[in-house]
Amino acid sequence: MTRRVAVVGGGLSGLAVSFSLLRRAERDGLGIDLSLWESETRLGGKIATLSREGFRCETGPNGFLDNVPQTMEMVEELGLGDRLLRSSDAARRRYIFSGGRLRALPEGPAAFLRSDLLSLRGRLRIVGEYFVPPRKEAADGEDETVASFIRRRLGEEALQKLIDPMTSGIYAGDPETMSMASCFPRVVALERQYGGMIRGMIAKQKEARAAGQKRAAGAGPGGTLMSFENGLQEMIDTLAAVLGDRRHTGAPVRSLTVTGEGKDRQYELAFADGSKVSADAVILAVPAYEAARILEGAASEAAERLRDIPYSAVSIVHCGYDMKNTGRDLDGFGFLIPHAEKRRILGSLWTSSIFRNRAPAGKTLLTIMVGGARDPRTPLLDEAELHRVVQSELRATMNQQAPPDFSRITRWEKAIPQYLVGHEKCLREIEERTRRLPGLFLIGNAYRGIGFNDCIKAALQIAPRVIEHISSTSPL
Ligand SMILES: Cc1cc2nc3c(=O)[nH]c(=O)nc-3n(C[C@H](O)[C@H](O)[C@H](O)COP(=O)(O)OP(=O)(O)OC[C@H]3O[C@@H](n4cnc5c(N)ncnc54)[C@H](O)[C@@H]3O)c2cc1C
Structure with missing residues (x-):
């Protein structure tokens, strides 16, 4: 017997879970x-x-x-394997704006020890992490802020100059609350x-060597940044084509x-x-605040907790220049700015x-990120003022004196979900409060991973559970 599955939300999460379900079926x-x-x-969502004008801008x-x-x-x-576009090797070089200038982020331990990004004291404090005992509560899984963890293990300077810009680069968030x-x-x-x-x-290096692998799966992201010849839109268009007339746009679920x-x-x-x-079965693949709105009548207690997941505002500004008017050699990925530098942008990718x-x-094309949890106002400035x-x-x-020949703004008032301290507890409560609604599934970047890859992994994990549910409730 045919079972009906409705997916709400056509961003990457909704498209990926639909694709996986259709393939399995x-x-x-x-x-x-x-x-x-x-x-x-x-x-496509975000x-x-x-x-x-010949520029390819990702929103x-x-x-x-x-x-x-x-x-x-x-x-x-x-069928997109041969459309993949690998980032250039130069893009491995990243910069941090610190002490009034761009400084290369050291790429390995030896370069780190030589680098002047951190003071000698700050560098020695990081090396001293080896001797910092683990937190007592760590064993029972009690949460703490990013800032508290990093201060404890790596010191204040590493927090301010390395982890703070990284947290705003990935989450547009505040390490003091995340x-x-x-x-x-x-x-x-x-x-x-x-x-x-x-x-x-x-220990991981040793384990990897013992297993005959070259590289350990460490704490960092590793890997190479990829896209497609015509940008990420290619993935969205291909997923949409697989759905055919099963997709319905301009259809807001209330x-x-x-x-x-x-x-x-x-x-x-x-x-x-x-x-x-x-x-x-229904899969809600919408932002948490939208899931809350949709579930208000059916699961009001879950809706209450879903509303506790805040979002930061971010605007993306694309600027195109004539190469001869570009302020410096764009010899890398771009740069991020620690909050302590008191600048009004989070950083720029040298796209x-x-x-x-x-x-x-x-x-040349630059992508500038503006806003985040600590600056909700700048991304919402009117267009001329933001430019x-x-x-x-x-x-x-970055000494960019000439104005751009090309520019455009994408505004996201609710861009990126903020995983605040206690996020996991909040998720467990949402799960408990929706347990009496088997057949209802929540996915998307508000829960356990905000990135592109996280959305795909979560979608693929939920698909077999959806199949199991509809198979187990299927009338004989
Ligand atoms: C500025 C920015 C930069 C980013 N950079 C990176 C990066 O470099 N690397 C990385 O890995 N990730 C990055 N991300 C994160 C990544 O884009 C997201 O994790 C991912 O695209 C989220 O997909 P989603 O489907 O979960 O959510 P969304 O893309 O938000 O999709 C949700 C969809 O639900 C729809 N919807 C909402 N309400 C309803 C309703 N009531 N009825 C029907 N539909 C509804 C929306 O219109 C939307 O299409 C970035 C995100 C932003 C905003």
């Missing part, structure tokens, strides 16, 4: 009537590649690391398992109601235009140096 001969409902008139992520097999397998299954366990779980695991970060990395019990349980989605759709075809010949702020910041940080 095809492989196992299951009858699934899948439909995907997206409020906007286009699919991901879109805009081609303007959200610029790429994904190739070290997550699930993503690479999905790329192959979609959860270490939810934002950097692999680092926390090193302390729990081996007593410290350096001890853990040494609420969900539940009828019946056990095998008779049905979910009904109500849309803004008053129409309704029933399903045996045309990362991927070879993002700007027309003779031009003015960005130009002035680029002058101060």
Whole structure:
């Protein structure tokens, strides 16, 4: 018997789970009537590649690391393997704006010891991490902020100059409020398992060598940044094509109601235009605040906790220049700025140096990130004012004197979910409060991983549970 599955939200998470469900149904001969409902008139959510005047501008992520097999397998299954575009080797060089100038982020331990990014004292404090005992509470899994963990293990200077910009680069967040366990779980695991970060990395190297591998799966991301020839939009378009007429855009879901019990349980989605759709299973692949709105009637206590996951505002400003007017050699990935520098941008990617075809010949493209948890106002400035702020910041940080020949702004008022201290506890409560609604699934970047790869991994993990649910409740 055919079972109806409704996916709400057509960002990467919703598209990936739909793809996985359709593949499984095809492989196992299951009858699934899948439909995907997206409020906007286009699919992709935060991901879109805009081609303007020969520039390719990403509105959200610029790429994904190739070290997550699930993503690479999905790329192959979609027939996109030969469309992959690898970032340039130069993009491995990253800069931090510190003490009024750009300084290269050291690439290995020896370079780190020679680098002047941190004072000698700050560098020795990091080396001394080896001798810092693990936190007593670490064993029972109690959460702490990113700032507290890093201060404790690596010292104040490493927090301010290295981890603070990294936290704003990935999460647009504030290390003083973010959860270490939810934002950097692999680092926390090193302390729990081996007593410290350096001890853990040494142990992992040894384990890898013993297993005959060249490189240990450490605490850092590793991998190479990838995209597609025409940007990440290619992945969205291909996933959308697989869905065919099962996808419905311009269809905002307003609420969900539940009828019946056990095998008779049905979910009904109500849309803004008053129409309704029933399903045996529903996957909410929308931001947490939208999931809260949809679940207000059916699971108000879960909705309450979903609302506790805040989002930071970010604007992405693209600026294109004539190569001869570019303020400095764009010999790397770009730079991030520690909060202590008191600048008004989070940093800039040197996009045309990362991927070879993002700007027309003779031009360069920068992607500037503005906003984050500690600066909710700047990303929402009016267009002229935002451009003015960005130009002035680029002058101060990377000597970009000439104005851009091309520019465009993407605003995300609710860009990136913030995993605050206690995030995992919040997720467990949401799970408990939705347990009486089997057949309802929540996925997306608000929960256990905010990145492109995390969304794919979560979608692939949930697909078999959806199949199990609809198989177990299928009438004989
Ligand atoms: C500026 C920015 C930069 C980023 N950079 C990186 C990066 O470099 N690397 C990386 O790995 N990740 C990055 N990310 C994160 C990555 O983009 C996201 O994790 C991922 O795209 C989230 O996908 P999603 O499907 O979970 O959510 P979304 O993309 O938010 O999709 C949710 C979808 O649900 C729809 N929706 C909402 N409400 C309803 C409703 N009521 N009814 C129907 N549909 C609804 C929305 O319109 C949207 O299409 C970045 C994100 C941003 C914003």
